[in-house]
Structure formats: structure tokens, C-alpha cells
Amino acid sequence: MAFPVAIVAIIASCVAGASLLRRAWQLKAGKALWRRAGLTLLGVTLLWPAWVLGEARGPFVAVTLLSVAALGVVASGYTRRPARAQRATREGLAPEPADRAPSAWRTTLRWSLAGPIGMVAAMGLGISYAVWAPGEIQTRLLIGGLIVPLAWGTAMAWTLADSRILRAAAVLVGTSIIGFGAAMLKGLT
Numbered sequence: 001m002a003f004p005v006a007i008v009a010i011i012a013s014c015v016a017g018a019s020l021l022r023r024a025w026q027l028k029a030g031k032a033l034w035r036r037a038g039l040t041l042l043g044v045t046l047l048w049p050a051w052v053l054g055e056a057r058g059p060f061v062a063v064t065l066l067s068v069a070a071l072g073v074v075a076s077g078y079t080r081r082p083a084r085a086q087r088a089t090r091e092g093l094a095p096e097p098a099d100r101a102p103s104a105w106r107t108t109l110r111w112s113l114a115g116p117i118g119m120v121a122a123m124g125l126g127i128s129y130a131v132w133a134p135g136e137i138q139t140r141l142l143i144g145g146l147i148v149p150l151a152w153g154t155a156m157a158w159t160l161a162d163s164r165i166l167r168a169a170a171v172l173v174g175t176s177i178i179g180f181g182a183a184m185l186k187g188l189t
Contacts, residue, residue, distance in 0.1 A: 018042070049061055109165055
């Protein structure tokens with residue numbers, strides 16, 4: 001059996017097996033027969049390519065095509081529904097950030113908090129970890145260095161989403177002072 005013919009046969013049997021399983025999923029009663037038939041067909045489809053295409057390449061191709069074919073079967077049932085009218089109040093969702101009146105000082109402060117001040121606070125956390133954590137110095141420096149971008153990203157996201165800009169400023173400045181202060185207390189030994 002030529003390779004292209006085997007591929008077509010694998011895809012056809014994978015689509016048939018996935019369709020049988022989808023049919024079993026949609027039924028209210030009598031699912032067992034459809035489920036057994038679908039799983040049996042998929043099991044055979046995963047095994048027979050080993051004899052036709054080789055024991056390494058056959059199952060690999062079958063598993064790969066099975067996932068693609070099953071995705072195609074699931075996607076074939078996609079229906080596009082019209083969007084619902086927006087409700088005045090949306091229950092269960094996180095509230096939107098407060099509508100802020102744009103002003104020059106708030107924009108500058110928010111930019112400063114998300115950028116340099118957040119970076120200084122993140123560096124304070126990373127350096128403090130490197131100084132105070134137990135373990136080898138190389139490990140502490142590495143983990144401290146990995147903390148910095150994570151903490152900086154968190155500070156950026158928080159300061160840009162929080163409607164109380166002065167609270168964010170106080171927390172980030174406090175974090176910077178405490179982080180660097182703790183690092184200076186012990187020193188890197």
C-alpha cells in the first residue's frame with residue numbers, strides 16, 4: 001500500500017471513529033454501542049498502520065492524523081450564534097476599571113509606577129531574596145534574577161488596572177524601601 005493511500009485510509013477511519021464517538025456523545029440513551037464501535041475503530045486505526053507503514057512511523061502518523069481528524073469532526077459541528085444584547089449589569093464578571101478622567105499628572109504617575117518605580121520595587125524583591133534565602137549563592141542569584149521580571153510584570157499589570165493610583169504608589173515605594181532595606185541589613189555573604 002502506497003504512503004498516500006495509507007494516509008487517506010487512516011484519515012477516513014479516524015473521521016469515522018470520531019464521528020461514532022460524537023454520535024454516542026449526542027445521544028441520550030443507547031450510547032454504549034456507538035461508543036464501543038467508535039473506540040474499536042479508532043483502536044484498529046492506531047494499530048494497522050504499524051504493519052503498512054512500519055512499526056515506528058505507522059503509529060506516529062496514525063496518532064497525528066487521529067488528532068487532526070477528531071478536531072475536524074468536532075469543528076464540523078460548530079454553529080455561530082448571534083451575539084446577545086449587552087446587559088446593563090454583567091453578573092459574574094470582574095468589574096471594569098473605573099473610568100478615569102485623563103490628566104497629565106495621573107498619566108505620568110501611572111507610567112512611572114508601571115515602568116521605573118515598578119522595576120525598582122521588583123529589583124528590591126529579587127535582591128532581598130538573593131540575600132536572605134538559604135542555599136548556594138548561584139541558586140539564590142538565579143532565582144532572585146527570575147523574580148525580578150515576574151514581579152515587574154505584576155506591578156505593571158496592577159498599576160495600570162487599579163483605579164486608586166496613590167495606593168499603588170504607596171505599595172510600590174514601600175516595597176522598594178523594605179526590599180532594599182532588608183538586603184542592606186544582611187549584605188550578600
